[in-house]
Amino acid sequence: MTRFEPGRWFVSLRWKLLIGVFFLMTVLTLVLGNFAMRELARQQQFLLEEQQQALQQNLSHSVAGVVDDAVATAHQLLLVVGSDFFAPETTQSRFEPLWQDLQLAWDLEGVGRIAQPGYGGFYLGRVPGDDEFKWFDRWSRASVPIWRIHCVDTCVLQVQVPVLNNKTPFRLYLEMELTSLITSFRYEQDFELAVLGALGTGKEGSDYWGRKLFNISNREQSLPLLEAVGQAWGWQELVSKQELFELDTKSHALWYFPLDASDSGPGILVMWQLDEWHHLLKAFQQNILGLLLITLVAAGVLMALVAWSPIRRLELHTHTLPMIAERRFEDVRTRLLPRNTRLLDEVDLMGRAMLSLNNRLQDLEQDVDAYTRELERLAMLDVLTGLPNKAMLIHELNKAIACVGRVHDRIALLFLDLDAFKRINDALGHNEGDELLKIVASRLSNSVRGMDTVFRQGGDEFLILLRGIRDEQDVRRVIHKIFAALQQPVVLGNHKLIVTTSIGVAMCDSPTVNAEELIKFADLAMYQAKDAGRSNFRVFTDDMLHNANNRLMIEQDIGIAINERQLTLFLQPIVALKDGHIKGFEALIRWFHPSRGLIMPGNFIPHIEESDAIIKVGNYVLAEAVEILKRLRLQGWDDIYIAVNLSAKHYLTPGLGDYIKRLLASAMVPPQSLLLEVTEESVIEQVDEAMEVMRELKLLGLRIAIDDFGTGYSSLSYLKQLPFDVLKIDRCFTAGVLDNGADTHIVTTVIDLAHHLGRTVVAEGIETELQSEFLDSAGCELAQGYLYSKPISEAKTLDILMAISASRLWPKGADTILLGKKVG
Numbered sequence: 001m002t003r004f005e006p007g008r009w010f011v012s013l014r015w016k017l018l019i020g021v022f023f024l025m026t027v028l029t030l031v032l033g034n035f036a037m038r039e040l041a042r043q044q045q046f047l048l049e050e051q052q053q054a055l056q057q058n059l060s061h062s063v064a065g066v067v068d069d070a071v072a073t074a075h076q077l078l079l080v081v082g083s084d085f086f087a088p089e090t091t092q093s094r095f096e097p098l099w100q101d102l103q104l105a106w107d108l109e110g111v112g113r114i115a116q117p118g119y120g121g122f123y124l125g126r127v128p129g130d131d132e133f134k135w136f137d138r139w140s141r142a143s144v145p146i147w148r149i150h151c152v153d154t155c156v157l158q159v160q161v162p163v164l165n166n167k168t169p170f171r172l173y174l175e176m177e178l179t180s181l182i183t184s185f186r187y188e189q190d191f192e193l194a195v196l197g198a199l200g201t202g203k204e205g206s207d208y209w210g211r212k213l214f215n216i217s218n219r220e221q222s223l224p225l226l227e228a229v230g231q232a233w234g235w236q237e238l239v240s241k242q243e244l245f246e247l248d249t250k251s252h253a254l255w256y257f258p259l260d261a262s263d264s265g266p267g268i269l270v271m272w273q274l275d276e277w278h279h280l281l282k283a284f285q286q287n288i289l290g291l292l293l294i295t296l297v298a299a300g301v302l303m304a305l306v307a308w309s310p311i312r313r314l315e316l317h318t319h320t321l322p323m324i325a326e327r328r329f330e331d332v333r334t335r336l337l338p339r340n341t342r343l344l345d346e347v348d349l350m351g352r353a354m355l356s357l358n359n360r361l362q363d364l365e366q367d368v369d370a371y372t373r374e375l376e377r378l379a380m381l382d383v384l385t386g387l388p389n390k391a392m393l394i395h396e397l398n399k400a401i402a403c404v405g406r407v408h409d410r411i412a413l414l415f416l417d418l419d420a421f422k423r424i425n426d427a428l429g430h431n432e433g434d435e436l437l438k439i440v441a442s443r444l445s446n447s448v449r450g451m452d453t454v455f456r457q458g459g460d461e462f463l464i465l466l467r468g469i470r471d472e473q474d475v476r477r478v479i480h481k482i483f484a485a486l487q488q489p490v491v492l493g494n495h496k497l498i499v500t501t502s503i504g505v506a507m508c509d510s511p512t513v514n515a516e517e518l519i520k521f522a523d524l525a526m527y528q529a530k531d532a533g534r535s536n537f538r539v540f541t542d543d544m545l546h547n548a549n550n551r552l553m554i555e556q557d558i559g560i561a562i563n564e565r566q567l568t569l570f571l572q573p574i575v576a577l578k579d580g581h582i583k584g585f586e587a588l589i590r591w592f593h594p595s596r597g598l599i600m601p602g603n604f605i606p607h608i609e610e611s612d613a614i615i616k617v618g619n620y621v622l623a624e625a626v627e628i629l630k631r632l633r634l635q636g637w638d639d640i641y642i643a644v645n646l647s648a649k650h651y652l653t654p655g656l657g658d659y660i661k662r663l664l665a666s667a668m669v670p671p672q673s674l675l676l677e678v679t680e681e682s683v684i685e686q687v688d689e690a691m692e693v694m695r696e697l698k699l700l701g702l703r704i705a706i707d708d709f710g711t712g713y714s715s716l717s718y719l720k721q722l723p724f725d726v727l728k729i730d731r732c733f734t735a736g737v738l739d740n741g742a743d744t745h746i747v748t749t750v751i752d753l754a755h756h757l758g759r760t761v762v763a764e765g766i767e768t769e770l771q772s773e774f775l776d777s778a779g780c781e782l783a784q785g786y787l788y789s790k791p792i793s794e795a796k797t798l799d800i801l802m803a804i805s806a807s808r809l810w811p812k813g814a815d816t817i818l819l820g821k822k823v824g
Contacts, residue, residue, distance in 0.1 A: 021299060021300050021303045022296070022300050025295070025296040025299050025300065026296065028292075028296075029289075029292040029293065029295075029296055032288075032292060033285075033288065033289055033292060036285070036288050037285065040284065040285070048253055051253070051272070052253075052255045055185075055255060055257065055270055056257060058185060059185055059257050059268065061184075062181055062184040062185040063147075063181060063259070065184055066157060066176075066180055066181045066184065067145060067147045067157075067159060069180065070145070070147070070157065070159040070161065070174050070176060071145050071159070071161050073106045073108075073174060073176075074159075074161040074163070074172045074174055075161075075163075076106070077102065077106065077111065077172070078163065078172070080098075080102070081095060081098065083165070085113065086113075086119075086165040086166075086168070086170055088118060088119050088120070090113075090122065091120070091122050092112075092122035092123065092124065094122075095122075095124055096124065099111075099124045099125060102124070103125065106176075107176060107177065107179070107180070108125060108174060108175065108176055109125055109126055109156055109175040109176055109177055110123060110124065110125035110126040110127075110128070110156075110173070110174070110175035111123070111124050111125060111172075111173065111174055111175070112124060112128070112172075112173045113170060113171070113172060113173070114136050114160065114170075114171040114172070114173050115136075116140070116169075116170070116171070119170070123173065125175065126175060128173070129152075131150070132150075132158065132173075135148065135158070135160075136160065136171070136173070139160055140171075142160065142162060142171075143162055144162065145159055145160065145161050145162070146159070146160040147159040147160070148260055149178070149259040149260060149265070149266050150266075151195075151197035151198060151212070151214050151266045154177070154214060154215075155178050155195050155197065155214045155215065155266055156175050156176060156177055156178065157175070157176045157177070157178055157181060158173070158174070158175050159173070159174045159175075159176075160172075160173060161173075161174065178195065178215070182195075182215070182217075182268075185268070190272075191270050191271060191272040191273075192216070192217045192218045192221065192222040192225075192270075192271045192272075192273075193215075193216070193217045193268055193269070193270060193271070194213060194215070194216040194217070194222060194226055194268070194269040194271065195213070195214045195215040195216070195266065195267075195268055195269075196208060196209075196211040196212070196213060196214070196256075196266060196267055196268075196269060197211050197212040197213075197214055197266050198211065198262075198264055198265045198266050199211055199264040199265075200264075208226060208227075208230045209230065209234070209235040209238070210235075211266075213226070214266075222271055224247070225245075225247055225252060225271055226269070226271070228245075228247050229245055229254060232245070233245070238254060238256055238269075239256055239263075244274065250273060250274075251273070251274045252271055252272060252273050252274065253270075253271075253272040253274060254269065254270070254271055254272075255269070255270045255272075256268070256269050256270075257269075257270065310346075310347045313347045313348075313351070314347055314350075316335065317336075317347070317350060317351060317354060320332055320335050320336060320354065321354065323335075324354070324357065324358050324361060327361075327362075327365065329358055329359075329361070329362040332354070332355070332358045333355065333358065333359075336351050336354060336355045336358070338351070338352070379391060380392035380395070382455075382456040384434055384437060384438065384456070385437060385438055385441035385456050386441070387441050387445070387454055387455055387456040387462075388453060388454075388455045388456075389455065389456060389457070390455065390457045390458070392455065393455040393457070393463055393465070393515075393519075394515050394516075396453060396455075396465060397413070397465060397515040397518065397519075398515050400465060400467055401508060401511055401513055401515060401518070402511055403511075404508060404509060404510060404511045405509075405510070405511055406511075409468070409469065409470055409509070410469040410470070410507060410508060410509040411465065411466060411467050411468075411469055411507075411508050412465075412466040412469045412474075412475045412505055412506065412507050412508070413463060413464070413465055413466070413505070413506045413508070413518050413519065413521075413522045414463065414464040414465075414466065414475075414478070414479070414482075414503055414504070414505055414522065415461070415463055415503065415504040415505075415506070415519070415522035415523050415525065415526040416444070416461065416462040416463070416464065416482070416501045416502070416503050416526070417460060417461050417501065417502050417526055417530065418440065418460040418499060418500070418501050419499075419500040419501060419502060419530070419534045419535065420500075420534075421433070421436075421459075421460035422460075424436065424497065428492060428493075428495060432492045432493065432495075435492060436490060436492060436497070436499065437456075437460065439490055440462070440486065440499060440501075441454065441456060441462070443482075443485040443486060443488075444462055444464065444482060444485070446485065447478065447481040447482045447484075447485045448464055448466070448478060448481075448482075449466075449478070451467045451468055452464060452465060452466050452467060452478070453465045463519070463522070464478070464482075466478060469507070472507075472539070475505055475507075475539075479503055479505075479537050482501070482503070483500075483501075483535060486499050486500060486501060487500075500534045500535035501535065502526055502527075502529040502530040502534070502535070502536055502537070503526060503529055503536070503537035503538075504521075504522045504523060504524065504525030504526025504527070504528065504529055504537070504538055504540065505522065505525055505537060505538070505539045505540060506518050506519075506521035506522035506525060506539075506540040507539065507540070521540040521544075521545070522540060524540060524544045524545065524548055525537075525538045525539060525540040525544060526538070528544055550603075550607070551607040554604045554607045554608060555607065555608060555611060555613060557593070558604070558608060558613045558616070558617065559613065559616070561591060561593070562616055562617065562620050566591060566592050566593060566594065567589055567590070567591055567592075567617070567620060567621075567624075568589070568590050568591075568592060568624075568793070569587045569588070569589060569590075569621065569624045569625060569628065569794065570587075570588045570589075570590050570791035570792060570793055570794075571585035571586070571587060571588070571628070571642070571791060571792060571793075571794060571797045572585060572586045572588060572784055572788075572789060572790065572791040572792075573585055573784060573788050573789050573797075573810050574586060574643070574762060574782050574783070574784045575782065575783055575784065575788050575810045576781065576782060577772060577775060577776040577780055577781065577782065577783050578776065578781075579809075580809045580810060581808045581809060581810070582640065582801070582804070582808055582809075582810040583639075583640070583641070583782055584640055584641035584642060584643060584675065585640070585641075585642050585643070585797065586642075586643040586645075586677075586784060586791075587621060587624070587625045587628070587642050587643065587644050587645075588601065588645075588791045589601050589605075589617070589621055590791075591604060605617075605647075609647055609648075609649065610649070614647045614649050614650055615649065615650050615653055618646055618647060618650035619650075619659060621644055621645075622644055622659070622660060622663060622674075623663055625642045625644050625674065626663045626664060626666075626667045626669055626674065627667060628642060628794055629641075629642055629667065629669045629673050629674065630667040630668070630669055631794075631798075632798075632801075633669065633673075635798070635801070635802070636805070637801060640673070641672070641673045641674065641675050641703070642673065642674060642675065643675040643676075643677050643705060644674065644675070644676060644677065645677045645678075645707065646676055646677065646678050647682070648678070648679070648681075648682030648683075648686075651676075651678050651682060651690070651693060652686060652689050652690070652693060656693070656697075657693075657696045657697055657700055660674070660697075660700065660702065661700055670701070671700050671701030671702045672701055672702070672703060674702055674703070675702075675703045675704070675705055675725075675726065676697065676702055676703070676704050676705065677704075677705045677706075677707040677728065678690070678704065678705070678706065678707060679706075679707050679708050680706050680707070680708055680709050681708070683706065683722065687722075690722070691721060691722060691723070694722060694723045694724065695723060698723050703725040703726065704723070704724045704725055704726070705724060705725065705726035705727070705728055705762070706719075706722070706724050706726070706727050706728065707728045707730075708728065708730045709727050709728060709729055709730060709750060719753075719757070720757065724759065725759060725760060726759060726760045726761070726762055727750065727754040727759050727760070727761050727762070728761075728762045728763075728764055729747060729750055729751075729761065729762070729763045729764060729780075730764060730765075731764045731765025731785070732765075733746050733747050733750075734747065734763050734764060734765045734766060734771060734775070734785075735765055735767075737771055737774055737775070738770055738771060738774060747763075747775070747778065748778050751778050751779050751780050752779075755779060760781050760782065761779075761780045761781055761782070762780075762781070762782040762783065762784065763775045763780050763782070763783045763784075763785075764783075764784055764785060765785045766783040766784065766785030766786075766787045766788070767785050767786045767787050768787060769787070771785075771787070772787060787812060788810055788812060789810075
């Protein structure tokens, strides 16, 4: 037995098998031995019960025989004594001379004629007592012999024999000892008897179970047994118990047989010693156990002889199997040589299977080595273009970064994303798109230096690792070659395309930079290039990372800002140019961040315009604006409206009209008090959807304004179809309106155009009186800008409105400051 790791031991299979066989045979021996013992005990019980029944039948036959003898004796006696026996005047004295002869002839204890009407009774020998006379009276009408065992001083057999003389019935009484009965009962039987009287016949100190012992055979041996049984068992145990009684290591069977119909009458106790039976039983048990033991040993030896060779071969296979795992294929073949025998077993089949497995694994290992080399090559290459893939990029980039400062001064990573590739792929199909990627990959490979490497990350994204960079001019030269190569038309079937790309550049001059970080920096720079327009490149700066982190922070914090009401609306007045009356306000959002302070909308709105957060912010602004309108109306400003800016994403969101309708109904604000501003560019990008939304909002009674008009590329035909109410001229045009240049003509043209369409015009960015007077003269109805007021809080707005409630003239900028101080 070999010790392995703690708590584990190796035990050979041969010993396990031997131990198992011996254990199995031992259990089998115990089971069979126990079964044999139980069966012997059952057979013993069965034989004892049969013996008891046989003794019961023998006793019944003995009693019947003795009674028959008594009846025969009665008839013989009548023949001897003659007819005088039946004479009415006959008395006891008539037969006393004959008594001794009669007693000796038939072994009688008593004889007589039982009295009956007209005939007196007489008795020879023992004279019957009161108990006998009662017994005579009880059976006076019996027509068959009646007998009983009666015990007083001794136990005797008493028989009433009915006889008929000249048609007169008589009863002859006979009394005899039990000697003939006991002799007949014990005939050829090896047991002892004890005659017990009726219940209550015993005396204290000499009775057994309340019964007197009248007779016992072999008193020297039987009396100690009877006394021991009397002390150990009660009467009911003696009568009903089927167990053996042990005395002095000897077993005895005890049976009680009543001598009359009553359980309380006299009876015979049979005591049968079973020594001979137990000797035979013990010898049989020893023979059975010896046979089983011999069988156990023989089976173990036979099993060992049969199993020893296969187990040794199994052990050999056990030592051979690890050699397969160690790839010692030739050694395995040497050790697993087939046996030269015609009789094969499972171990031989296992050896053949191991040999087949060994050969198969050797073939597979050779195949796997070949496939592994091919997979290692393919794992580092892009299947479509044949360029190194991202896995190779990470590997090469880490090596290049490690060489910075030793082999290379600096390295640069270019991140390229083809412009509008999705549109080309969708229009021409994926096959043409794949062909385009192959062409682009070829042109990129031809545009870089010999020490540089082009990678394809996936989709339309390529990365280029530039090694040995001395300054940015090296990078710019490579980028210009890339742009020049891609500007050559690409012919795909019947289509001729010009492909452009946006490039992000990340420089690395430290070996501590992480490869994934460098890829992220180049990616950020690439998106900055895309925002700048097609066919552009940008070099990564820390500001880009700061802006990206800032965008992430804003997206995470904006939900908290809405829940904690960190967002507040400031109001900028919109004034009528003709008379200076206040007409409305534009709601402008401010974010009072708990740690960063005031954040202007230009610093967070652009970061959330493409996410669902812009919809939540827009709904928040709408709800706040409606609440401000409600408060203004409570102070009597029913004709004031508030303009709210909507992003393109929010404007086209399903359910916007229902949301605004619920807000207005809840605050009891008329829909015309709310002006929704959308930019010209957001409307034109999806003009059909925008027109549908406008019609839905107009049906609710809302007014719509086109904001920043003139900054986009709107078509006049679209402008004519849009159901808007107000046109807002952007500040970039109103700022140069007094220069009598292009801005002046654009502004006047836009005003005329809006009036021809029946729309109201609002000029943004009014800062001087001259701008105000010019726009008024040009027919512009409304204006807003710093000339009137910067965006101010709701509280300050309400204070000013309270001060001008009579005139409704909104004060100019300087007057606003003074008025605000005065009111405050």
